[in-house]
Amino acid sequence: VLPFQNKSSDADTDYLSDGLAESLIYRLSQLPNLKVSPTSAVMRYKGKELDAQRIAKELGVQAVMSGRMIQRGENLSISVELVDAANNKIIWGEQYERKMSDLLATQREIASTITEKLQLKLSGETAKGITKKYTDSNEAYQLYLKGRFNWNKRTSEGLQAAVQFYSQAIEKDPGFALAYAGLADTYVIVGAYGTVSPSEAMPRAKAAALKAIELDNSLAEPHAALGAYYSAFGWNFEIADREFRKAIQLNPNYATTWHWMGNFLPIVGKNDEGIAAGRRAEE
Numbered sequence: 415v416l417p418f419q420n421k422s423s424d425a426d427t428d429y430l431s432d433g434l435a436e437s438l439i440y441r442l443s444q445l446p447n448l449k450v451s452p453t454s455a456v457m458r459y460k461g462k463e464l465d466a467q468r469i470a471k472e473l474g475v476q477a478v479m480s481g482r483m484i485q486r487g488e489n490l491s492i493s494v495e496l497v498d499a500a501n502n503k504i505i506w507g508e509q510y511e512r513k514m515s516d517l518l519a520t521q522r523e524i525a526s527t528i529t530e531k532l533q534l535k536l537s538g539e540t541a542k543g544i545t546k547k548y549t550d551s552n553e554a555y556q557l558y559l560k561g562r563f564n565w566n567k568r569t570s571e572g573l574q575a576a577v578q579f580y581s582q583a584i585e586k587d588p589g590f591a592l593a594y595a596g597l598a599d600t601y602v603i604v605g606a607y608g609t610v611s612p613s614e615a616m617p618r619a620k621a622a623a624l625k626a627i628e629l630d631n632s633l634a635e636p637h638a639a640l641g642a643y644y645s646a647f648g649w650n651f652e653i654a655d656r657e658f659r660k661a662i663q664l665n666p667n668y669a670t671t672w673h674w675m676g677n678f679l680p681i682v683g684k685n686d687e688g689i690a691a692g693r694r695a696e697e
Contacts (some may be wrong), residue, residue, distance in 0.1 A: 415450065417460040418481040418492075424486040431483045432460075432566075433493070433559030434492070434521065440545075441525040448532075451475060452669045453566065468501030477505060480530065488514050492684045494524060496531060506531040515552050515657070520559045522547075532533035554586035554593065559597050576600045598623035598639035599670070606646065616647035634665035638674055645678040654678055669695045 415438045420431035436453045443450040445556065451473045459469060466478040481494040497503065508527065512520050547608040549555050561579035564572040577600050582592040598619045605615030620643045626636035638661040644654035648677040672695035679688030 415442065416456055416464070416478060416480045418483045419461075422486070424485070427483075427485050428462070429560045430485060430556070431435050431562035432457075434481065434483060435564060436566075436584065438525055438528075440650070441521070442528065443586075444665060445529070445665070449475065449612070450667065452667075457566070466497040466499050467502055467559065467646055471585060476500065477532070478638070479514045484561065490514055490517065490520075491632075492520065492524075495654060496528060514556075517552055518547070518555055548592045549587045550586040554590050555582040556591065557583035558593050561593070561600070565600050565603070568603070570607070573600055573604050573607070573609055577604070591626045591631055591633055592635075594622045594626035595633055595635035597637065598626060598636055602639050602642045602646075612647055616643055619643050620648070632659050633666060634661040634671060635667045636669065637661035637664065638671040641671070641678065642674045645674070646675045651678075651682050655682070663684065 415435050418431040418434045420428050424606050439450055439453055439456075442448060443452070463613060464478075464480055466480075470476065470478050472670070476498055476499060478499055479494060479496045481492060485493040485665070490512045490544055492511070492512065493508070494510075495507040496505040498505050506527065508524075510524075520568040525600075530539060549558075561583060566572075575599065577621040580593050580597040580600065583590055584597070587593070600620035601610075601622060602616045604610045605612040605619065609615075619639055623636035623643065627640075637657045639662060641654045641658035641661060644657060648654075653662045655678075658671055658675040661668060665671070671679045672691045676688050676690075676692035676695055677689060679685070
């Protein structure tokens, strides 16, 4: 899933076009028999000319999805195209004319249609990952996307903005587990980068992760954040290992778990496992 082209005149809506792609990656990566390139792997193609066959070869995938988005006030126009890279033929294409308030439902609709077009047979559990409603508040969801957009920048300013956006999303919907998970991720990075002292940031990461788990124990992200907390600050390696492995069990395709676990394993003398985890994160 390539970054969507933002054809709006306002560059401040990049969080929406990037967020659309990232949300689809997030949903599709929960399908056990589907390899989906993570956001970090596809962002390098943002703003570049689309060559589906070349991109598919570089990423080692069989199909490439691209899209365009235009926002005019409350109106959203989203066009998507799924291409079979082997013969450069379109598997499926669709145009969606929606309101901003339909953003969440439209993402679920697109993800569901992709699984149908790829003729993937879903069990009840995997189908839930595609169609799951993480929040009923479209406003909270847009703030969450802004949080993800700024977290992905990996700058001091971006991380501070991410904390603000996630916190605002939680204010709009206190039951929004993904927003708490995003907040936990951000405090882990903030503490590691020294933007805020670890003694201040890491307990906040732990608190946000525990709240996310309390709200939705099916999410991998907060367990990965707890693994990072216990491996780099709480100094309980047994719990750290358990939390990382729980995150992998919940979502084997979540690259950040493998990344952080790869940092942790050499600390406990498991160098070969650490290298393997790092390679899995790269994959």
